[in-house]
Amino acid sequence: MPESVYIHIPFCEHICHYCDFTKFFYKESQADLYLEALKNEIVSNVPGSKQPVKTIYIGGGTPTVLTVEQLNTLMTLIHDKFDVQGCREFTIEANPGDIDVDKIQLLRDFGVNRVSLGVQVLDDDMLVQLGRAHRVSDVYTTVNRLQQHGLNNISIDLIYALPHQTPEHFQKTVNEAVAFNLPHYSTYALQIEPKTVFYQRHQKGQLHRPPEEAEVAMYDILKSTMTKNGLHQYEISNFAKPGFESQHNLMYWNNAYYYGFGAGAHGYLPGRRIGNLKPLPAYIKQANADGHPVLRTESIGLKEEVEEEFFLGLRKMEGVNKNRFKERFGFSHKQLYATPIEVLKQKGWLQEDEEWIRLTEEGVLFGNSVFAHFLLEESDIKHVR
Structure with missing residues (x-):
């Protein structure tokens, strides 16, 4: 059974210049229709009620752009279908400045215990260039408001390699970010994606x-500053205080199964990966028709599962666990990867001990080249069956 749930709320007040996620300008009436369709999808795919899951993540878009009444509708649905009380981590994404006290109290009452804030950069001019609606002062107000109402497990998202950004400028943002003394930070280099203003x-x-x-x-600035401030790097792009690693994201990197609900959402179930319809009218129409607003289903065989075990596992600083690999697949990783692992160790990109295989510091910089060594042919898999 899936261990986790991802729910996509695709509405935003503003469309950022770099964002390629499924998103639409918020309209209250349209969001009402969307939530009804989302309910039909979830009810059609999750049997019974109070299904046990380890993590729930509500992403977007901007989920907190919904009204208090709409958030209540969404949270009631989640409580009906999933065992929120037994869930380890229940996260919602929010933008600084768009989450008021009423929304915070509602989220807390429904069991949300973690908030991911889309800060991106702590510089007002650069926020304007990114098309962001908030300003630096909103970050301080929102963090303070969340903490005052007991939501202390806060993560901040940062983007670097922004247009005209220098290392010195980024150092200032990182210094200011860690001064919040939050338990978690996610950091990403800017990617220029099709169908965006930046593209x-x-x-x-x-x-x-x-x-x-x-x-x-x-x-390098990011890694050194985080380390100096007691935040350990547990994945290529993520840093946390001990015990505050994102359990939902670790589920992805551990190659576990999960539900994906909403427009443009992806799910991963035994033997298949599912991608939902993205256009809002198409998603709503199909979800209301049969509860299955699926754009495509991709078969995931042994070859793909093994590849992803290494692609995803090597993103974690601890790496790929050899024993876990053997328990999951019934054969040793050496039967497929002895040669590429040795080649990558000689290059200085991989290191290995009795239990783990992981990237070196240099290997992290050449991650895509490393991952390419773990692509397989179907004939490779036949030899281990």
Whole structure:
């Protein structure tokens, strides 16, 4: 059975210039229709009530753009279908400045115990360039408001390698971010994605990206500053105080099964990966028709599961557990990967001990090249069956 649940709320007050997630401008009447369709999808796919799960994550979009009444509708649905009381981690994403006291109290009453804030950068001018609606002062107000009402498990998202950003500028943002003394930080280098404002500017030569060496310098700043402030790197892009690692994200990196509900959401069930319809009218129509608003289903065989065990596992600083691999698949990793592992160790990109295989510091910088070594042919898998 799936261990976790992801629920996508695709509405935003503003569309950021870099964002390629499934999102639409918020309209209250449209959100009402969406929540009804979402209910039909969840009820059609989750048998019974109070199903046990380890984590629940509500992402977007901006889930907290919903009204208090709409959030109440959503939370009631989640409580009916899943055992929230037995859930380890219940996260909702929010933007600084858009979550008031009434919403915070409602979320707490329904068992939400973690909030992920989309801060991105602590510089007002750069926030404007990104198309963000909030300002730095909103970050302080929102963090304080959450803490005052008992929601202390807060994560901040940061983006680096932004247009015109220098390592010195990024150092200032990281210093200010860690001064909040929060338990978790997620950090990502800017990616230029199709169908975004930044992509259009990039195509026209109007987007100034920092050079690669500046991006590497920013990543080094990130790691050293987090370490100095008691935050350990447990995944390529994530840092936490001990015990505050994101349990939901670890579920992804541990290659576990999960439900994905909502427009554009993805789920991973035994033998298949499911991607939902993205256009809002199409999603609502199909979810109301039969509860299965699926765009595509991808078969996941042994080959794909083994590959993903390494792709995802090597994102974690602890790496891939050899014993867990053998327990899951019934054969040793050496039967498939002895040669590539030795090659990568010689390059200085992998290290190995009795229990784990993990990236070196240099290997993290060449992650995509490392992962390519773990692609398989179907004929490789036949030899281990």
